[in-house]
Amino acid sequence: MASITTPDSDLYTIFVVEDHPTTLAGIHSILQRFGSKIVVETLKTLQEAREAIQQLPPNLLVLDLQLPENSREPASTETGIQFLKDLMQTYPHLNIAIHSSYPDALIRILPDIDNHRGGFTVTNKDSSTEKAFERFNAALQGYTHTRDIRSLKAGLELKPEWLSTLDLACTEGYQDRAIAKHLHVSESMVRNYWSKIYDVLGIYPEDEKEEGRNLRIVTCLKAREEGLVD
CATH class of the missing domain: 1.10.10 (Arc Repressor Mutant, subunit A)
Structure with missing residues (x-):
């Protein structure tokens, strides 16, 4: 894991948690559209992510759902979902952008997402670069966009x-x-x-x-x- 850098006040810190090299390269390409306004840290396991966030919560967390707990264990969506659920409880104002091939798994924790106070957006890894950038930026600004998973449930549900x-x-x-x-x-x-x-x-x-x-x-x-x- 790269060392964590505390950004200047004019910069945003973005953590990317992704263990697939090709996908990671694509995410970095998308993030380049933010220009010089960001500091990006790459993390490949949930253990690395947990430790980095404890040290310095980022302005935005870009998170895959199928990730290994550590370098010795296989990637698992179940592990990723539980990590996300725990993360939202511990850091209720953290801005989160889910970038995953398995966004449907989020339907199980939709109540937790609704209770989350930070930005929260969802994109499938098959999404266009433009769409992914829009969702990352929306999450960074504190907006919520979960239409892709809400479409799996019938009717409107408002608290x-x-x-x-x-x-x-x-x-x-x-x-x-x-x-x-x-x-x-x-x-x-x-x-x-x-x-x-x-x-x-x-x-x-x-x-x-x-x-x-x-x-x-x-x-x-x-x-x-x-x-x-x-």
Whole structure:
């Protein structure tokens, strides 16, 4: 494992946990699109990843799911899923980008993903370079994008606090500060709720901003279409 470097304030630290050389080369090629703004550390086992994160949690973790615990053991999706579940509990604000050939395995821990406060995105290794870069960047910015695994489950599933946020915003016209006060949570938690709501409704903030649309209006319209608010 390469030594961990503490980046300058203007740099992002990205850990890549991947043991396949060809895939690793592809990920590094994608990350080059961030330019000189990043410091990348490569880790090949879950043990290396665990130790590195304990020493210095990164701004973004790019993680395969089929990984070995150490250099003496075979790669396993089960091991990777358990590592991810434990990681989200220990580091609830860590930004995570899953880059795996087995993203369907995440459906088993979807409740844990919904509770995670950091960015969380998913891409299949077969995805285009453009799509992978967009998902990595979204996770780095704290956004959630799990449509690829949510499509495996029928219907919309929103937690009660997400529904309350929608109701207060779309029915009562509350802004985030008022929503936070009403729900007795921080404004950052309300922003986390919105990230989860966007993901479930299939609304992606960057796309809406590029089109010049008001994100709150788009979200409320979509919520009404789905019967989530009056």
